[in-house]
Amino acid sequence: MHASLIAATAALGGLLFGYDTGVISGALLFLREAFQLSPFMQGVVTSIALAGAAFGAAFAGDLADRFGRRPVILATALIFVLGSIVSALAPSLTVLLIGRLLVGFGIGVSSMLSPLYLAETAPAETRGAMVSLNQLMITVGIVVSYLVGYAFASSGGWRWMLGLGALPGFVLAGGMLALPESPRWLAGHGHIADARVALKALRGSYERADEIDAELAQMQTDLAREGRVERKGAQVSVFSPSVRMPLIVGVGLAAFQQVTGINTVIYFAPTIFQAAGLSSASASILATAGVGAVNVLMTLVAIRLIDVVGRRVLLLVGMAGMAASLFALAGAFMIASGSGLVGWLTAASLTAYVAFFAIGLGPVFWLLISEIFPMAVRGRGMSMATVANWAFNLLVALTFLSIVSALGQSAAFLIYGVLTIGAFAFTWRLVPETKGRSLEDIQAAWGQGAAAPAE
Numbered sequence: 001m002h003a004s005l006i007a008a009t010a011a012l013g014g015l016l017f018g019y020d021t022g023v024i025s026g027a028l029l030f031l032r033e034a035f036q037l038s039p040f041m042q043g044v045v046t047s048i049a050l051a052g053a054a055f056g057a058a059f060a061g062d063l064a065d066r067f068g069r070r071p072v073i074l075a076t077a078l079i080f081v082l083g084s085i086v087s088a089l090a091p092s093l094t095v096l097l098i099g100r101l102l103v104g105f106g107i108g109v110s111s112m113l114s115p116l117y118l119a120e121t122a123p124a125e126t127r128g129a130m131v132s133l134n135q136l137m138i139t140v141g142i143v144v145s146y147l148v149g150y151a152f153a154s155s156g157g158w159r160w161m162l163g164l165g166a167l168p169g170f171v172l173a174g175g176m177l178a179l180p181e182s183p184r185w186l187a188g189h190g191h192i193a194d195a196r197v198a199l200k201a202l203r204g205s206y207e208r209a210d211e212i213d214a215e216l217a218q219m220q221t222d223l224a225r226e227g228r229v230e231r232k233g234a235q236v237s238v239f240s241p242s243v244r245m246p247l248i249v250g251v252g253l254a255a256f257q258q259v260t261g262i263n264t265v266i267y268f269a270p271t272i273f274q275a276a277g278l279s280s281a282s283a284s285i286l287a288t289a290g291v292g293a294v295n296v297l298m299t300l301v302a303i304r305l306i307d308v309v310g311r312r313v314l315l316l317v318g319m320a321g322m323a324a325s326l327f328a329l330a331g332a333f334m335i336a337s338g339s340g341l342v343g344w345l346t347a348a349s350l351t352a353y354v355a356f357f358a359i360g361l362g363p364v365f366w367l368l369i370s371e372i373f374p375m376a377v378r379g380r381g382m383s384m385a386t387v388a389n390w391a392f393n394l395l396v397a398l399t400f401l402s403i404v405s406a407l408g409q410s411a412a413f414l415i416y417g418v419l420t421i422g423a424f425a426f427t428w429r430l431v432p433e434t435k436g437r438s439l440e441d442i443q444a445a446w447g448q449g450a451a452a453p454a455e
Helices: 003-010 012-034 039-067 069-089 093-121 124-153 158-163 166-178 183-188 192-206 209-232 241-259 262-275 281-305 311-336 340-359 361-371 375-407 409-430 439-447
Strands: none
Touching: 003 012, 003 093, 003 124, 003 166, 012 039, 012 069, 012 093, 012 124, 012 158, 012 166, 039 069, 039 093, 039 375, 069 093, 069 158, 069 166, 093 124, 093 183, 093 361, 093 375, 124 158, 124 281, 124 361, 183 192, 183 209, 183 375, 192 209, 241 262, 241 361, 241 375, 241 409, 262 340, 262 375, 281 340, 281 361, 311 340, 311 361, 311 409, 340 361, 361 375, 375 409
């Protein structure tokens, strides 16, 4: 089985994540008329998927650790299909909210499980690129949602916009039927023979039998180390001393990925552009689509670099660029908001901000949380980081327009810029380098007290 086919199939969860995150911005223009939505209820329709995502992520880790990665991903694909169909056929606001809640639940589960499955099935030397393919698919899904929204805008086809999310859900379910379970999960549950079969299927003709046996032996050594910990105490907890630093890094990066403002762009880009002087809808849509395209292209750049220059370098360069772009954006609004020139300066700053996010915090966060947790708590640890990510996503979505109303656009982006500097300091001090290291080596380093960045 070819590695790229495995990665592409598993990363379809990212496509669903991106599509259902982005499609509501276009559909909402018609939903508010179809269901006579007040401004408050428009916010509810938008944010209920985020609440569902946080709820789904909270359960995903325990389910994945208990039942395996593959069956939970399969179930998630079917939840996407069901949620998309319910949303598209909704005869009432209540049914629409149920559909969006189901879709959000699927988003939360897939946002954690897709990178987890990819990290546990990829070789160490290509793990960064394979896991980052999930982030690429998220950006592609967002752009596709914009294009679908544009295609059905003239006919007011919000049902098609929401319903088409079922298609990649069907493809993901069909693809996962052909993929093996994570060999690390199988080995962790005592299915050593099955783990060897899964590894052979994943590596195909690219590895010899002795190399597969060596990789499996390393997994067993790691599991034995965890077993010794369990015999001293009971089941390993995500709050145990050996997991404390990975949890701080994972949850910290989850928070910083959101509080540095990325989803103000995803959810409110047309509003930002119009406030900056791009008064026509076509100009705002053009600028938003351009930002989406840059997001995709720079994620491709990150995939090429992440296993070459490393995770820390991309994070630090990306955060530095994000901070500079946010300060430029704040300055543009401070100078003379409302003019055409400042409007395009805003577009340039916002595009640069997204580009730097796409090579750093965008893909690297999801990759790192799939690498840094010990096998015994990997699902639960990633679940906690993902719940934090969605919770801060919801916080930013709910507060952005209020901050703008109270303090102005310039002050809002200045706040995000200062928070980005905080993210840079956090990364410089605490985030380790994991490039080219096996998941077992990374865990051993934490066990030796490696809280400082390691090469």
